[in-house]
Amino acid sequence: MRRSVSIAVLLATLGLGIAGLGAGTRNFAASAQQKLQTLEVKIDNFSFGPMELTVPVGTTVTWTNRDDIPHTVVSTDKVFKSQVLDTDEKFSFTFSKAGTYPYFCSIHPKMTGKVVVQ
Amino acid sequence: MSVNPFDLRTVLLAKHAQHVVLIHFPIALFTAAVAFDYFGQSAKSRTLAAAAYFNLLLAAVSIVPVVSTGLAAWRWALEGQKLKGMLLMHLVLGCISSALIWLVFWIHLRSRRHPEVPLPKYRLPIEALAVLIVGLTGHLGGFLSGVNGPG
Numbered sequence: 279m280r281r282s283v284s285i286a287v288l289l290a291t292l293g294l295g296i297a298g299l300g301a302g303t304r305n306f307a308a309s310a311q312q313k314l315q316t317l318e319v320k321i322d323n324f325s326f327g328p329m330e331l332t333v334p335v336g337t338t339v340t341w342t343n344r345d346d347i348p349h350t351v352v353s354t355d356k357v358f359k360s361q362v363l364d365t366d367e368k369f370s371f372t373f374s375k376a377g378t379y380p381y382f383c384s385i386h387p388k389m390t391g392k393v394v395v396q
Numbered sequence: 397m398s399v400n401p402f403d404l405r406t407v408l409l410a411k412h413a414q415h416v417v418l419i420h421f422p423i424a425l426f427t428a429a430v431a432f433d434y435f436g437q438s439a440k441s442r443t444l445a446a447a448a449y450f451n452l453l454l455a456a457v458s459i460v461p462v463v464s465t466g467l468a469a470w471r472w473a474l475e476g477q478k479l480k481g482m483l484l485m486h487l488v489l490g491c492i493s494s495a496l497i498w499l500v501f502w503i504h505l506r507s508r509r510h511p512e513v514p515l516p517k518y519r520l521p522i523e524a525l526a527v528l529i530v531g532l533t534g535h536l537g538g539f540l541s542g543v544n545g546p547g
Contacts, residue, residue: 324542347539348483350474362474364481384473385483386542387413 318342319391321349321363321383326391333373335395340370349389354380415465416541422462423534425455426497430523433504437520445515449504456501459494466490482536489533496526 315337320327322344331339341351343363351360351369357379360369373379373395383389429451436444470476470487479487500523507515 347542348481359475361477362480362483385540 316340320344321351321389324386324389326381326383326389329390330392330394332394332396335376336372336374337395338370338372339393340368342366342368348385349383350385351381352384354382415462415469416537418458418462418465419534419537421458422455422497423530425451425458426500426530427527429455430500430527433523434520437515449508452497452501452504455497459497463490463494482540486533486536486540489529489536493526493530493533496522496529500526 317331317333317337317339319331319339319341321341324345324347326341333339341360341363343349343365346365348362348364350362351358351371353359358371358381362385363369373393376395379393379395381391381393429448432444432448432451435441436448466487470479474483500519503516503519503522507513
C-alpha cells in the first residue's frame, strides 16, 4: 500500500514537472515570437540604427525619429512609404513576404538602410 | 558606386539636391546687393547704386530656379504631402523671402526707369528685413539638409 502511494506521488510529481516544463517552453516560445514580431529602428544623427536588420516573415518594424530634423522612411522598391516624421514620431510596416527591402530618407537620400526578411 | 562630378547627369539627375546648390546664388547676390545699396546710400555713390541694382537683378532672376527646385522637391521627394513643422516654416519663409527680394528689385527697377524719382528711403528697412528673413530661411534650410546639424 505504502509502496503504491509512493509510486503515485512520484508519478504525479513527474507529471507536474513535465507539464511545467512544457508550459515554460511554450511561454519561452511565445515570448521569443513576441520579441521577433516588433523591432525598432531608431533614426538619429542622420542615420538609421541598425542600418541593416534581418527579421522573420511577419515581423513589424517600427522606425522612430529621435532626430531634431524631419525624416522619412521610403522603400526603394516603393513597398512602403512614411509621412514626414517629426521628432519622436513613428512609422511601422509589417513584412509579410521574404526578400530584401532597401529603404532611404527622401529628404536626405544619403540616409539608407535595409531590412532582410527571411 | 563612384560618381564623376563632371558628368552632366550628376547635375541634371541630382533631384532636389539642386535646390540646396542653387539657393546659395540668390542669398549671396541679395546680401551683396543690400550691402552695396547701404554703402551707396551713405556714400552717395552712383557706382555702388548700380552695383546694387545689378546684384538685385541677378538675385531676382536666380530666385526662379530656386523656388522651382524647392517646389519640385516637395512634389517629387515628398510626393506633395502636407507639410508641417520645420519643413512648413522653411516653405513659408522661402516664399516670403522670394516676395521680398522681388519687391526690393521692383522698387529699384521703378526708380531706374524713372531717374527723376529718387530711390525711396523706406526701401532700406525692407531690405534689412528681407536679409533677416532670407538668413532665417537659409538657417532652417541648413538644418533640414543636415549642414547645420550634427550630420
